[in-house]
Amino acid sequence: xxxxxxxxxxxxxxxxxxxxxxxxxxxxxxxxxxxxxxxxxxxxxxxxxxxxxxxxxxxxxxxxxxxxxxxxxxxxxxxxxxxxxxxxxxxxxxxxxxxxxxxxxxxxxxxxxxxxxxxxxxxxxxxxxxxxxxxxxxxxxxxxxxxxxxxxxxxxxxxxxxxxxxxxxxxxxxxxxxxxxxxxxxxxxxxxxxxxxxxxxxxxxxxxxxxxxxxxxxxxxxxxxxxxxxxxxxxxxxxxxxxxxxxxxxxxxxxxxxxxxxxxxxxxxxxxxxxxxxxxxxxxxxxxxxxxxxxxxxxxxxxxxxxxxxxxxxxxxxxxxxxxxxxxxxxx
Ligand SMILES: Cc1cc2nc3c(=O)[nH]c(=O)nc-3n(C[C@H](O)[C@H](O)[C@H](O)COP(=O)(O)O)c2cc1C
Numbered sequence: 001x002x003x004x005x006x007x008x009x010x011x012x013x014x015x016x017x018x019x020x021x022x023x024x025x026x027x028x029x030x031x032x033x034x035x036x037x038x039x040x041x042x043x044x045x046x047x048x049x050x051x052x053x054x055x056x057x058x059x060x061x062x063x064x065x066x067x068x069x070x071x072x073x074x075x076x077x078x079x080x081x082x083x084x085x086x087x088x089x090x091x092x093x094x095x096x097x098x099x100x101x102x103x104x105x106x107x108x109x110x111x112x113x114x115x116x117x118x119x120x121x122x123x124x125x126x127x128x129x130x131x132x133x134x135x136x137x138x139x140x141x142x143x144x145x146x147x148x149x150x151x152x153x154x155x156x157x158x159x160x161x162x163x164x165x166x167x168x169x170x171x172x173x174x175x176x177x178x179x180x181x182x183x184x185x186x187x188x189x190x191x192x193x194x195x196x197x198x199x200x201x202x203x204x205x206x207x208x209x210x211x212x213x214x215x216x217x218x219x220x221x222x223x224x225x226x227x228x229x230x231x232x233x234x235x236x237x238x239x240x241x242x243x244x245x246x247x248x249x250x251x252x253x254x255x256x257x258x259x260x261x262x263x264x265x266x267x268x269x270x271x272x273x274x275x276x277x278x279x280x281x282x283x284x285x286x287x288x289x290x291x292x293x294x295x296x297x298x299x300x301x302x303x304x305x306x307x308x309x310x311x312x313x314x315x316x317x318x319x320x321x322x323x324x325x326x327x328x329x330x331x332x
Contacts (some may be wrong), residue, residue, distance in 0.1 A: 001023075001025055001220055001221075001224060002025040002026060003025070004025065004224045005022065005023060005024060005025055005224070006025070006270075007042070007043050007044065007047065008254070008257060008261075008270065008271045008274055009224065009274045010022045010024075010043070010047045010050065011044065011046065011047060011257065012227060012250060012253070012254055012274055013223065013227055013230075014046060014047055015244070015245050015250060015253065016227055016228070016230055016231055016233070016244065016245075016250070017230060017233050017234050018234055018240065018242065019234055019237070019238040019240060020230075020233065020234075021049050021050075021051055021075065021076065022047060022049070022050050022051070023050070023051045023052075023053055023078065023218075024041075024043075024050065024051070024052050024053055025053065026053045026054070026055040026080045026083060026094075027040050027041070027052065027053065027054060027055065028040075028054075028055050028056060029054045029055065029056035029058075029061045029062045029064070029065035029066075030056060030058075030061050030065075032054075032064075032065040032068055032069070033061055033064045033065050033068070037068050037069075037072075041068070041069060041072055043072075043073075045073065048073065048075060049075035049076070050073075050074055050075060051074060051075060051076035051077070051078050051121070052069045052074045052076070052077050052078065053078045053079075053080050053123065054066065054069075054077060054078065054079055054080065054111075055080045055083065055088065055093050055094065056079075056093060056107075057091065057092045057093050057096075057097060057100075057103065057107070058107075059103070059106045059107040059109075059110040059111075060110065062079065062107045062110060062111055063107070063110035063111050063113065063114040064114070066110075066111040066114050066115040066118070066120070067114040067115055069115065069118075070114070070115035070116070070117070070118045074118060075118070075119065076118065076119040076120075076121055077111060077115055077118055077119070077120050077121070078120075078121045078122065078123055078153070079104070079107060079108065079111065079120070079121070079122045079123070080093065080094050080123055081094060081095060081097040081098055081104060081122055081123065081124035081125070082094060082095050082123050082124050082125045082155050082159065083095060083166070084125075084159040084160065084161055084164070084166055084169040085165070085166045086161075086162070086165075089161045089162070094159075095124070095125050095128060095159035095161060096128075096161060097124075098124055098125060098127055098128055098131075098140055098159070099128060099131065101139060101140045101143040101144070102143065104122065104140070104143065104144055104147075105143040105144055105146065105147035106147070108120055108122065108144050108147035108148055108149050109147040109148055111148075112147070112148035112149075119150045119151070120148060120149055120150065121149055121150060121151050121152065121153060122144045122149045122152050122153070123152070123153040123154075123155065123195075124140065124152065124153070124154060124155070125154070125155050125157060125158055125159045126154065126155075126156060126157060126158045126176060126179050126180075127140075127158050127159075128158060128159050128160075128161055129158045129159065129160045129161075129173060132158035134179060134182055137179060137183070138183065138186055138187070141183060141187070141190065142187075145187075145190065150191065151190075151191035151192065151193060151215075152183075152190070152191075152192055152193070153192075153193040153195055153218055154180045154183070154192060154193070154194060154195060155195045155196045156175045156176055156177045156179065156180050156194060156195065156196040156197075157172075157173055157174065157175050157176065157196055158173055160172060160173065170196075170221075175196045175197050177194060177196070177207060177210055180192060180194045180210060180211060181210045181211065184210075184211055184212055184215070190215075191214050191215055192211040192212075192215045193211065193215055193216045193217060193218050194207045194208070194210050194211050194215065194216075194217050194218070195217065195218035195219075195220065196220075198217050198218070198219050198222065199219075199222040200222070200229065201232070201233070201236055204217050204219070204233075204236075204237070224277060225277050225280060226277055226280040226281055227250075227277050227278065228247050228250070228277075228278055228280075228281075229280075229281070231244050232244075247278050247279075247282075250278055251275055251278050254271060254272070254274060254275050254278075255271075255272065255275070257271050258270075258271035258272050
């Protein structure tokens with residue numbers, strides 16, 4: 001997610017889940033090709049498995065960017081066909097590509113050829129509003145899978161291009177997960193990842209069932225806004241009982257990272273801003289949240305120690321209440 005899932009947040013979330021695939025924000029293929037790969041693609045191996053999401057529409061450029069990325073250890077290279085922003089639509093990136101399945105198929109085939117051994121995938125919408133019927137969706141999916149995409153990630157709503165901004169496009173029009181389930185019924189061999197509005201473990205269970213054990217679910221906003229909500233996900237989805245860190249341990253680690261980032265010439269805010277979500281849903285942590293917010297505005301890192309003390313005093317780090325029902329079906 002743009003402005004969210006940078007390497008600092010990914011390092012935080014990797015401590016919550018050792019297994020979940022993490023994604024970079026959409027990164028311009030053209031910028032990578034133009035020589036900015038070192039700045040844009042750097043990540044720590046501990047973030048793995050990590051997927052790179054590319055933005056672009058020219059098959060040659062996308063293939064070139066995929067080749068550069070393939071050497072850097074990404075587990076997956078994903079093409080964005082879901083971004084509804086006017087800027088993306090103007091250059092025929094993102095959701096606008098859903099009107100051009102042949103071009104997307106060419107791009108996928110070129111990316112597959114240039115990045116052997118790396119999974120190439122596509123993230124897309126149900127369609128563009130008004131042109132979002134099931135047959136059209138199936139035609140798009142058939143085209144990209146025939147070209148070599150190993151799975152598709154479907155944000156289960158159409159994109160409204162032209163009159164709604166990106167934020168409204170994540171609420172409107174309504175989600176239609178039944179269309180995602182329909183893909184699997186029509187193409188039982190398809191590997192589908194369902195996305196959109198999955199906010200808790202209960203929803204993970206329901207929507208994963210939608211796409212079968214070989215498929216999966218992707219969580220966006222709820223993972224960023226309240227990362228600790230997912231602290232039991234490894235146990236629930238991957239039967240991994242390894243002890244997970246407390247909120248305070250995560251916060252301490254993030255603030256240590258911020259100090260290292262400052263020592264290397266960076267701004268504390270670039271790291272500490274990701275801590276705010278750790279306090280989400282803690283009823284008594286207003287003071288801690290205010291301290292973290294002040295860090296985000298550039299206050300001294302010494303305030304971090306105070307924020308953590310408040311957190312330790314207020315956070316209950318016991319196992320989360322909402323657990324999945326233990327079905328083996330989700331343990332893909
Ligand atoms: C701030 C923000 C930035 C986003 N950036 C991207 C992006 O770079 N690439 C992408 O495929 N989706 C992006 N999305 C969309 C999410 O990945 C996701 O598809 C959408 O929010 C629906 O899932 P959710 O309800 O779990 O959040 C972004 C969403 C938000 C809120």
